[in-house]
Amino acid sequence: MTARLLDGNALAQSLRADFKTRAEALAARGTRPGLAVILVGEDPASQVYVRNKVNACAQAGFHSEKITYPPDVDPQVVFDRLAELNADPTIHGILVQLPLPKHFDSDAVLKAIAPAKDVDGFHAENVGALMQGHPRFIPCTPYGVMKFFADAGIDLRGKEAVVLGRSNIVGKPMAMLLLQASATVTVCHSQTRDLAFHTRRADILVAALGKARFVTADMVKPGAVVIDVGINRLPDGKLCGDVDFAGVSEVAAAITPVPGGVGPMTITMLLANTLEAAEREAG
Ligand code: GUN
Secondary structure (H helix, E strand, O other): OOOOOOOOOHHHHHHHHHHHHHHHHHHHHHOEEEEEEEOOOHHHHHHHHHHHHHHHHOOOOOEEEEEEEEOOOHHHHHHHHHHHHHHOOOOOOEEEEOOOOOOOHHHHHHHOOOOHHHHOOOHHHHHHHHHHHOOOOHHHHHHHHHHHHHHOOOOOOOOOOEEEEEOOOOOHEEEEEEHHOOEEEEEEEOOOOOOOOHHHHOOEEOOOOOOOOOHHHHHHHOOOOOOOOEEOOOOOOOOEEEOOOHHHOOOOEEEEOOOOOEEEHHHHHHHHHHHHHHHHHOO
């Protein structure tokens, strides 16, 4: 292994210690940061993510509410609950875990969250603000990735950055943040011709395409920084990323592992956004 390991657990731990201190200071002034998490259905991965989010809140001294609905719930029930949460002064952040069951209009649900409490940054108003360069909330996963760059002292100006994946949750906001940091950004996706042509040019490579060990050493430029957003379960039950860690870490200058890389940072930045929402509310 020659690449420097970008340790998400260590970075998350130090940030969360700071958030806990800030949450205690805020609570002493009468405002405990509060997050509501809505989960519809029984998707096992979503259940794990939601449990981890609620546990992270407890550890940081935040108030949290986990609200669960059966998969066949009438969407109006969720809209009514969102209206209550929007008006609830003890709740500063609201998150609806995605994906939602097929009978839901996900865009309509995201739009029903008050933009000032949209700690995922998925409401169209917040997406627009990010696009215009003055974000209110930065989506948690790309926000966590940007923290890796800042923490490791990686200057993005003028760098060739390649993002694999164009989802609203990761790929698109990631590209926007890299662009704002003055990287030259290419977004690749399932229809991209000769993907390796693009990845081999990348000084910064962010893999968020959801395919186990897709990025191999021959696709990576020597000395690149490789960020692995993928979380894939192998047939033996183990987790792995979108990057072939063993091979790529012989070529890259720096790399995030899976698990222990981007994953813990995503939840950490959810805490950051919830805390920021509470601090704004408290003035
Ligand atoms: N599903 C997968 N990632 C996310 C996320 O960051 N936020 C929400 N709400 N749902 C998700």
